[in-house]
Amino acid sequence: MKPQSLFSLRYVASLLLLLSLFVTACGNDKGKVEGVNMLYGTDSKVWKTAKETDATGDKVKQTDAQKDQQLHVFANGNYTMTDGAAGAVSGKYTFDQAAKTISFTPEGSSTSNQFAVETLTDDKLTLKSADGATLMLEKE
Secondary structure, eight states: OOHHHHHHHHHHHHHHHHHHHHHHHTOOOTTOBOOTHHHHTTSEEEEEEEEEEOTTSOBOOOOHHHHTOEEEEETTSEEEEEETTTEEEEEEEEEETTTTEEEEEETTOSOOEEEEEEEEOSSEEEEEOTTSOEEEEEEO
16 A cells, blocks of 8 residues: 555544544434433523424424523423513423423413423423424523
8 A cells, every 4th residue: 555545544534533523522412301300400490492393394483472482490390481472371391201201281271282302401402292393492
């Protein structure tokens, strides 16, 4: 083998190693569902919408009111969702880590809204509705 081709091979191998390390370090958290305490931190946590997609996977353009929405999750099983226009909705939530689901039941309602939890880390929360729409939230 020529010295120049050996150098090229080492160069390519080094680049591939660096690329794989970068991809691993920047890893995608999708599918990572940590403990329920990631929802609320030590006592409570505020989540805001980062991105939303419809059932077909197309990005949904956020209105100003949607951009102002916040989901405030408390350690005691309560939540409050606020936005600039409609006010606030409060209620209770239940999180099933094994099934990777979360249910929100608004105060005064007997019906809950259940979502699949695709990602739950300290700073990311991704919820998927039964129709396939996805809501990506990030810690405020």
